[in-house]
Amino acid sequence: MTNSGAPPPGATIVQYAAQSADGTQQFFVPGSQVVVQDEETELAPSHMAAATGDMPTYQIRAPTTALPQGVVMAASPGSLHSPQQLAEEATRKRELRLMKNREAAKECRRRKKEYVKCLESRVAVLEVQNKKLIEELETLKDICSPKTD
DNA sequence: TGTCCCAGGCGTCAGCTGAC
């Protein structure tokens, strides 16, 4: 699987910018990257801004999470001796990995939903903008067309 | 009421990528 077209891995770098001539909010989504901001997500200036022009770019930082309850830090590998201890350690590591991945998947899905919402908003804005431009074009055509009476 | 279908969410695995 290649990443052509799709948001690149780790591309939680999403960007949007509010900018308007008529007060409408506009979203700027170069390629597949879009910026999302909500109360749960901390946005920080990204070092990748140079790659996307002058628009401010932000990288989503997931809220820092402490280890969930019930998770006990591992003993150092050097302190393990018996095969049973090794097996327990392997099991514990697996549980920890699964738990982290579980949380990562949730966060990933949340960001994806946010991204889709952002795109939908942008579509709505662009549709309105397009409609206005068409109307303006029609008006200008009326003004400029020679009278036929 | 029971059944079917669909959409959405979740957990897990596998592969990729960047950091070290």
Add this chain to the structure above:
DNA sequence: GTCAGCTGACGCCTGGGACA
């Protein structure tokens, strides 16, 4: 090379709507 994080893909579960 190893490790941790991210994300697409897959399968499963569940709730809700349509239908007989």
